Amino acid sequence: MLTEAMEADDVRPFLNSHFMTCRLLSRYMPPPGASQRAEGIVAALKRYRYLKRTSRALCEKKGLDYEAVFGEEGRVCDEMVELLPSKIDRVHFHGDFS
Numbered sequence: 001m002l003t004e005a006m007e008a009d010d011v012r013p014f015l016n017s018h019f020m021t022c023r024l025l026s027r028y029m030p031p032p033g034a035s036q037r038a039e040g041i042v043a044a045l046k047r048y049r050y051l052k053r054t055s056r057a058l059c060e061k062k063g064l065d066y067e068a069v070f071g072e073e074g075r076v077c078d079e080m081v082e083l084l085p086s087k088i089d090r091v092h093f094h095g096d097f098s
Contacts (some may be wrong), residue, residue, distance in 0.1 A: 008062040012069050015055050019073045022047040026084065038092035045084040052077045 006014060025044035028037075055074055059066040066074065 006058075006062070008064055011058060011062050011064055015051065015058070015070045016073065018047055018051055019070075019077070022051070022077075022080070026080070038088050041084055041088050041091060045081065045088065048077045048080045048084065052081055 022044045025040050025047065028040040052074070055070050055077070056066050059069050
């Protein structure tokens with residue numbers, strides 16, 4: 001597994017790169033089509049869930065302070081895991097792209 005060989009100095013960039021990918025996926029605007037837009041948001045949700053599930057454990061495993069390394073981003077992940085399912089519903093079933 002990639003995180004096994006990871007140095008402690010690489011944890012923050014690793015987590016932040018996944019976090020930024022989530023942000024990009026949730027904001028991606030494909031050509032018109034609600035299902036394509038929803039697919040990007042679903043992909044973002046899956047990554048947010050991955051980060052929520054693994055970020056704290058990875059920091060603990062590497063002996064790092066979670067709050068210092070990923071605390072603010074972790075809170076955003078928690079919020080997005082709660083909010084994105086309703087956004088997916090609005091985009092997919094109601095065509096709301098806001």
